[in-house]
Every structure is written in structure tokens, then in C-alpha cells.
Amino acid sequence: MSDYSFDFRRAGLDVLNIEQDAIAQLKTAIDDHFAAACQLILHATGKVVVMGMGKSGHIGKKIAATLASTGTPAFFVHPGEASHGDLGMINQGDVVLAISNSGEAGEILTLLPVIKRLGIPLVCMTGNPNSSMGQLAKVNLNIHVPQEACPLALAPTSSTTATLVMGDALAMALMQARGFTANDFALSHPGGALGRKLLLRISDLMHQDERLPVVEDSATVRDALLEVSEKGLGMTAIVDSHGQLTGVFTDGDLRRLLDMRIDLHTTTIGSVMSKNPVTIEPELLAAEGLKLMEERKINGLLVAKNGQLLGALNMHDLLKAGVM
Missing domain, CATH: 3.10.580.10 (CBS-domain)
Known part of the structure; x- marks a missing residue:
């Protein structure tokens, strides 16, 4: 048996501390831009179309699911597939919520001219408001984090956590604005325990x-x-x-x-x-x-x-x- 010793607890706590700091800083992003994004989505006559590549895509799927289950119709479209026909899923009245920490995701940037031509409002979540996506968005939600929890500063960690938290903030604010009730929640969860109870x-x-x-x-x-x-x-x-x-x-x-x-x-x-x-x-x-x-x-x-x-x-x- 190897006598190699590594402090796993310390490594884990370091991650939690870094990500906790990232979420704490995110509070400054709940500003007028956040309120504007909520208003835009609240008054949309269509659905929220969420897009993201890589890890941002995985987080985007969760955000779309949370929105849909709390009163804001939403679904996820993969940007790569959108370039090959799935863009037809987006209609007048929809709002696109595009996610990229760098704000330079090529697969999303390729789609933006078409989205703009269709007159579809664009809300972006980026860690750089001055990025291409940040500049093209009608509203940009700043998800910048001081550092990733990855010791190599490579794996998306703090940034994806911040994105998820921002998505939750957006969904919960919209839920309250719509007057969404526990009974409404149960109607979209008929197979769950809450649905059965309500x-x-x-x-x-x-x-x-x-x-x-x-x-x-x-x-x-x-x-x-x-x-x-x-x-x-x-x-x-x-x-x-x-x-x-x-x-x-x-x-x-x-x-x-x-x-x-x-x-x-x-x-x-x-x-x-x-x-x-x-x-x-x-x-x-x-x-x-x-x-x-x-x-x-x-x-x-x-x-x-x-x-x-x-x-x-x-x-x-x-x-x-x-x-x-």
C-alpha cells in the first residue's frame, strides 16, 4: 500500500471557499441589468431558448429545466445543432438566453446575426461584458468570477457555479413575479411526491x-x-x-x-x-x-x-x- 499522503479535506475546502467567494461577489450582478432581463423574459409572448456550449451547455440545460418547472416556458437548444436546422425552433416572441463565460463561443456567435435578423431579443450570461456576446446582447448578465476553483485554472468550476446560481436567481425572481404557486408547481410535477400531495x-x-x-x-x-x-x-x-x-x-x-x-x-x-x-x-x-x-x-x-x-x-x- 502506498504511503503517499495527500490532504483531500483541505483540497475540498479550498474549492468550497473559492466558489463561496465567487457567489458572494455575484451579488453585485443583481443590478439593473438583472431587472431588465427579468422584465424582458416576463413580458415575452414566447419561450426562453437557452443556449450554451460545453460545460455552459450542461448548466444551460439545468437553467432551462428550472425555468420551465417554475412558470417560465423554456427549452435548451444546442448551438451546434442550431446551425444545422434546429434554429427553426426559435420563433417570434421568444427570448434567447445565451451562456458563455468568455463571451466568445464561436458556435453561438455564428447564430447571432440570424437571431438579430429575426428580431429575437438576446440575453447573455458572460464573464466579460466587453466580449462579443456581451456587446451584442440586449441585456448582459455579468457572471465574472475572481478565479476558478481548479488549481490549474482550466476546468470550469467557479464560473459554472456562478452561472447556475444566476440562472436560479433569474428563475426564482420570475416565479415570484408571475405569482407562481405550489399548486402550479405540482401541475408540472404530477409524478413527484409534491405533485401527489398537492x-x-x-x-x-x-x-x-x-x-x-x-x-x-x-x-x-x-x-x-x-x-x-x-x-x-x-x-x-x-x-x-x-x-x-x-x-x-x-x-x-x-x-x-x-x-x-x-x-x-x-x-x-x-x-x-x-x-x-x-x-x-x-x-x-x-x-x-x-x-x-x-x-x-x-x-x-x-x-x-x-x-x-x-x-x-x-x-x-x-x-x-x-x-x-
């Missing part, structure tokens, strides 16, 4: 119609137990002859009855049911149902509105739907 409603998950466990209060305890067993929710709703909810009978109630030595064939469920059951309305979020069950320490809920039984669900339904 989009799924009680009515989407509840058992209803023939899947709903329900008996009238005049039924026997035996009939109620058969309903609990058949529907598999660990409970049954109890209603009167008019269909109004009057109570609930759960597995927990059954354990209580076992000590009472009642006749299951003659005792009515209405005489042993739990009155005033916990209910929830169908239009409420499934996440609210989970919170209610956790607060009341119960495993199931009846869904009702104005005393009318509409459905039922239990903790397993929420677990299966990914709400918890």
Missing part, C-alpha cells in the same frame, strides 16, 4: 358505490361484520333509512364488543356503533386526509358532505397513492 384529492382515492362499506343502522352486528370483511377497509359506515350518516363501526369497535358477550345475530349495529364519526369532504386534498388521520390517531375516514355519505378511504389507500 394534486390528489380525497375524491380521487375514496371507495364509493359498490366498493363503499355501508349498512343501515337497523342491520345486525353480523351483517356489519360481513360488510367490513367483504369491503376490506377495516370499517363500515352506518346510515339511517334516508342514507344520512349516523355512525361508523371499525375493527377497534369489534374488539370492544368481544368483551360484551352480545348476540351478533340479534343486536343491531346502530346500538353499538361509534357515533359522530370523523369525516372529511371529498374536495379536500388527500394530504389533508392524512394529516387528519394522524391527528385523530385513526386508520380510516368516511367521506361525507352535509351529512350525506359519499365514500371512505383508509391509510393503505394513501400509502398506495404515494401521499405518505
Whole structure:
């Protein structure tokens, strides 16, 4: 085994310190140019078309994704591909957001005359406002950093971090200006945990119609137990002859009855049911149902509105739907 010793921790901390300083300096770039870029994008009738080469391209893809998921329609176009037909993706009303630390990316500069001819506004992110791209931009966002974290000053490190942070600042400022809400965010993330929590409603998950466990209060305890067993929710709703909810009978109630030595064939469920059951309305979020069950320490809920039984669900339904 080699006895070569290297202080990896120190090397890592040096990178963090350099990049932290770069981000701290970036605060001076949140200026009138930043506000102008936000206004330009906010009032655009089309999409934000993000471009970048190399590492700037990778960062550009992330910025485009962040914009798109927070209320600002955006997509990434590779500058090299744009020169061979993909430029047709850009339309009137769009805004081009071009990224290059040097501001001299040849593949992007080649496209600018066409973008200008189309009348497409150009926002650039460069580390040199006096660069070719910086001079041609309608608005230039300065992402200059004092130094790269790479000890050879070659690998883009601090500069790409600064670009990403500037992109986040742009996206978050636009999100707030649009009044973009958590519910809006969920609509663009239906497959994620947040989407399930903010989009799924009680009515989407509840058992209803023939899947709903329900008996009238005049039924026997035996009939109620058969309903609990058949529907598999660990409970049954109890209603009167008019269909109004009057109570609930759960597995927990059954354990209580076992000590009472009642006749299951003659005792009515209405005489042993739990009155005033916990209910929830169908239009409420499934996440609210989970919170209610956790607060009341119960495993199931009846869904009702104005005393009318509409459905039922239990903790397993929420677990299966990914709400918890």
C-alpha cells in the first residue's frame, strides 16, 4: 500500500471557499441589468431558448429545466445543432438566453446575426461584458468570477457555479413575479411526491358505490361484520333509512364488543356503533386526509358532505397513492 499522503479535506475546502467567494461577489450582478432581463423574459409572448456550449451547455440545460418547472416556458437548444436546422425552433416572441463565460463561443456567435435578423431579443450570461456576446446582447448578465476553483485554472468550476446560481436567481425572481404557486408547481410535477400531495384529492382515492362499506343502522352486528370483511377497509359506515350518516363501526369497535358477550345475530349495529364519526369532504386534498388521520390517531375516514355519505378511504389507500 502506498504511503503517499495527500490532504483531500483541505483540497475540498479550498474549492468550497473559492466558489463561496465567487457567489458572494455575484451579488453585485443583481443590478439593473438583472431587472431588465427579468422584465424582458416576463413580458415575452414566447419561450426562453437557452443556449450554451460545453460545460455552459450542461448548466444551460439545468437553467432551462428550472425555468420551465417554475412558470417560465423554456427549452435548451444546442448551438451546434442550431446551425444545422434546429434554429427553426426559435420563433417570434421568444427570448434567447445565451451562456458563455468568455463571451466568445464561436458556435453561438455564428447564430447571432440570424437571431438579430429575426428580431429575437438576446440575453447573455458572460464573464466579460466587453466580449462579443456581451456587446451584442440586449441585456448582459455579468457572471465574472475572481478565479476558478481548479488549481490549474482550466476546468470550469467557479464560473459554472456562478452561472447556475444566476440562472436560479433569474428563475426564482420570475416565479415570484408571475405569482407562481405550489399548486402550479405540482401541475408540472404530477409524478413527484409534491405533485401527489398537492394534486390528489380525497375524491380521487375514496371507495364509493359498490366498493363503499355501508349498512343501515337497523342491520345486525353480523351483517356489519360481513360488510367490513367483504369491503376490506377495516370499517363500515352506518346510515339511517334516508342514507344520512349516523355512525361508523371499525375493527377497534369489534374488539370492544368481544368483551360484551352480545348476540351478533340479534343486536343491531346502530346500538353499538361509534357515533359522530370523523369525516372529511371529498374536495379536500388527500394530504389533508392524512394529516387528519394522524391527528385523530385513526386508520380510516368516511367521506361525507352535509351529512350525506359519499365514500371512505383508509391509510393503505394513501400509502398506495404515494401521499405518505
